[in-house]
Amino acid sequence: MVERTEAALDRVFHALADPTRRAMLRRLAGGERSVGELAEPFDMSFAAAAKHVKVLEGAGLLSRSVEGRTHRCRIEAGPLAEADRWIAYYERFWAVRLDDLETALLRHMSRQGRDQKKRRGK
Amino acid sequence: MVERTEAALDRVFHALADPTRRAMLRRLAGGERSVGELAEPFDMSFAAAAKHVKVLEGAGLLSRSVEGRTHRCRIEAGPLAEADRWIAYYERFWAVRLDDLETALLRHMSRQGRDQKKRRGK
Numbered sequence: 001m002v003e004r005t006e007a008a009l010d011r012v013f014h015a016l017a018d019p020t021r022r023a024m025l026r027r028l029a030g031g032e033r034s035v036g037e038l039a040e041p042f043d044m045s046f047a048a049a050a051k052h053v054k055v056l057e058g059a060g061l062l063s064r065s066v067e068g069r070t071h072r073c074r075i076e077a078g079p080l081a082e083a084d085r086w087i088a089y090y091e092r093f094w095a096v097r098l099d100d101l102e103t104a105l106l107r108h109m110s111r112q113g114r115d116q117k118k119r120r121g122k
Numbered sequence: 123m124v125e126r127t128e129a130a131l132d133r134v135f136h137a138l139a140d141p142t143r144r145a146m147l148r149r150l151a152g153g154e155r156s157v158g159e160l161a162e163p164f165d166m167s168f169a170a171a172a173k174h175v176k177v178l179e180g181a182g183l184l185s186r187s188v189e190g191r192t193h194r195c196r197i198e199a200g201p202l203a204e205a206d207r208w209i210a211y212y213e214r215f216w217a218v219r220l221d222d223l224e225t226a227l228l229r230h231m232s233r234q235g236r237d238q239k240k241r242r243g244k
Contacts, residue, residue, distance in 0.1 A: 009139075010140065029211070077212045077215030078216055080209050080216060086138075087206045093197060093199030
């Protein structure tokens with residue numbers, strides 16, 4: 001079970017590690033597209049686009065239905081929920097970092113306020 | 123700017139697309155570790171572990187400080203916040219899916235309730 005999840009995460013993160021595939025998902029967020037339509041904005045052959053579609057499909061992020069000679073692609077966001085859960089575990093670390101920044105900023109501002117008052121007092 | 127973000131996302135998602143690297147980050151969540159300590163739980167050479175550490179470092183997910191001959195590694199979660207933001211855009215899709223499931227489940231349960239009442243009524 002754990003190994004299956006690990007392998008699934010491997011595939012999802014690998015699929016997301018490419019700007020073209022991320023852009024394809026973004027387009028699919030707007031509705032179903034054919035492989036040709038997905039290839040359109042990119043300077044790439046239909047074959048190259050089909051390869052990216054296959055990687056997304058292998059990660060479970062895309063499903064397709066065949067209508068005649070056209071393959072309609074649809075986004076499947078479920079596996080992203082798993083990736084989201086994985087990353088969320090680390091939120092405390094970047095949240096802590098932001099808290100530190102906020103504290104430092106507030107300290108800096110209060111110090112500046114004090115300095116200004118001192119200068120005015122002179 | 124956009125291209126820099128895209129390249130950074132490429133590196134982060136690529137770094138996460140490997141179970142060993144994900145496990146290393148999980149260990150670093152517990153505190154600083156040397157490269158040797160990070161290699162320990164895995165059946166791999168120090169050189170192989172160092173390679174994974176380098177990928178994490180390249181993605182900005184790990185920083186190291188040198189103490190004598192030991193490299194102390196620390197988690198840097200900042201780039202995960204960016205990856206989290208990217209994935210969060212798609213939450214509506216998996217959330218919608220869960221809403222659909224909930225609706226279907228509630229419908230199923232109310233139908234079952236009706237059927238049971240009918241049977242009791244007979």
